[in-house]
Amino acid sequence: MKNEWPLWEIFIRGQHGLSHRHVGSLHAPDAEMAVKNARDVYTRRNEGVSIWVVEAKHITATAPGEKGPLFEPSESKVYRHPTFYDIPEEVGHM
């Protein structure tokens, strides 16, 4: 199996100015070919205007076991959300 092409993660920015979004993976011998393959595989239906590729092994991810300490503390910070505040209707849109 040592001759298998490496796996790449593909990120595409769509037409509407949103950030690059992970769309899937593919195999390619190097980064340049990964970009080309991504163009052929993941933009067949006019899905993108920009492509990022990252070799899968270079992605560092959070561990599932850390979900609690990483993400739960923000649940209680409700004051960060605009809906936390009551604004009188007469004031208008804010």
Next chain:
Amino acid sequence: MAEVDKQALLQFLLRMGDNTLILGHRVSEWCGHSPVLEEDIALANTALDLIGQTQLWLGYAAEVQGEGKTADDIAFLRDAWDFRNVLLVEMPNGDFGQTLMRQFLFDAWHSIMLGRLMKSSDKTVAEIAEKASKEVAYHLERSADTVVGLGDGTEESHSRMQAALDYLWPYVGEMFESDDVDDAMAAAGISVDPASLREDYDALVCKILSDATLTIPESRFAHKGGRTGYMHTEHLGHLLATMQWLPRAYPGCQW
């Protein structure tokens, strides 16, 4: 438009459209059989572009011909002697290396040609060239990269690519042949003299083939007969027998 110009224009459009028709057909033969999924998908994209360009070229040819025919009639109901594609594109796929070498040798010509045609005095020709040139720029990038990758890859891939180049090189020259049709097209500003593309072509091809560590054969001998229809290879008849069978076996049907 004068009658003689119309005939020449028709021949020119058939040459453009038959090239893309026959090459698109050849490339589509790979679907489901490529060395790796990513290549399978990429080759299908190339074939789809070429089929789309065929619809435009042959659609315009049908219009110029003025006999009420469609692009499909022209593609499916002519015999081999009426085809005007260069011999290069009807050559069999061979192995993947031969297919990609054929693609590269054609893409290089195609991209230069379309670049010139974008300035055509004929508005429709210029529009088709404008659309096709973007597609072909990508075809060229991809086929050139693959030719370099395989030429400068393993010993085996190198020798297969050299064999493919040796086999196909004698079919390169025909793309730069000129005749009365070309003179008429050049004079009308619709197209250019194919011979005038050779310098750019050689520069591009030499650069890529040198990156691919491949040696261009010394002989400049060129097979010809495709773009005039005088003498195609035996391969074309078999391709047409497959491609045209249904509409010919069941004439007049809608599909």
Next chain:
Amino acid sequence: MYAQLVKTAGTGVKSQEEMTDQEREFQDKIDRDIKIEPKDWMPDDYRATLIRQIGQHAHSEIVGQLPEGNWITRAPTLERKAILLAKVQDEAGHGLYLYCAAETLGVTRDEITEMLLDGRMKYSSIFNYPTLNWADIGAVGWLVDGAAIMNQVPLQRTSYGPYSRAMIRICKEESFHQRQGYDAIRKMAEGSPEQKKMAQDALNRLWFPSLMMFGPSDKDSVHSAQSMAWKIKINTNDELRQKFVDQTVPQIEFLGLDLPDPGIKWNEERGHYDYTDPDWSEFFNVIKGNGPCNVDRLAARNKAWDDGEWVRDGLLEHARKKAARKHAAE
């Protein structure tokens, strides 16, 4: 559906008491529709079953390129050629998405490809049937993709995140497949007498193999119960088959073609169409390797893989050389 007779690993559904804490927590997540992601803990049997199921699904897409690819070079118009090519290309894409989903479970694409090539893994029985006339291309899109969609739409909600995401993407792309198939066969059904004959022939030949795609009845299977508890199987085979028949019969009638099974009759009491069960001995024969095209299909895949080896190796070697040169220059 493209995954048939997938053997579920393990001994069937465990009760809450039989489960370990980890297993209970895992099942609880599934019950609450929380997706399982690649790095999450999962039972070995869940992982093994998913690899088999996603792998079989992927292989079906790839082998499924062959019967339709059989007609790309004979498509009767430029537009039909482009449509068919784009469709078969999509199958390759779907296979690719699914292989990538399988790879998140710790198996490489090359490894499961080799299991297809040497017969350790299967693909859907339907692709061992031939495409003999142009109307088959319409019928495959309409019936075969139609049957596949029946299964794939609910699988968008499957418990395994990467599988679910692949199915969402596939379903989005797939919707054109069935429609182009029906459109193609409709042209034939409304065409010349010969074209109509082709359409009828295609329908008659592909009807029962399409019903077989859902697999034999599994309503009493303990293995299916486990896969359903894991939400990697959403409906029973019989449910999906009935749904397919109910949806398809009016479409056949609209085409003006004869029903391919004299047993098809509306059953007022059940609110469904009755139909004749396919010949399951034929199905098991096809699964065993005795279908009309098993040998050719596997030979074609093996040839593509073997012939492509020098290309894969060559391009990889070039990438290594290029990286080494870049490194040396720095």
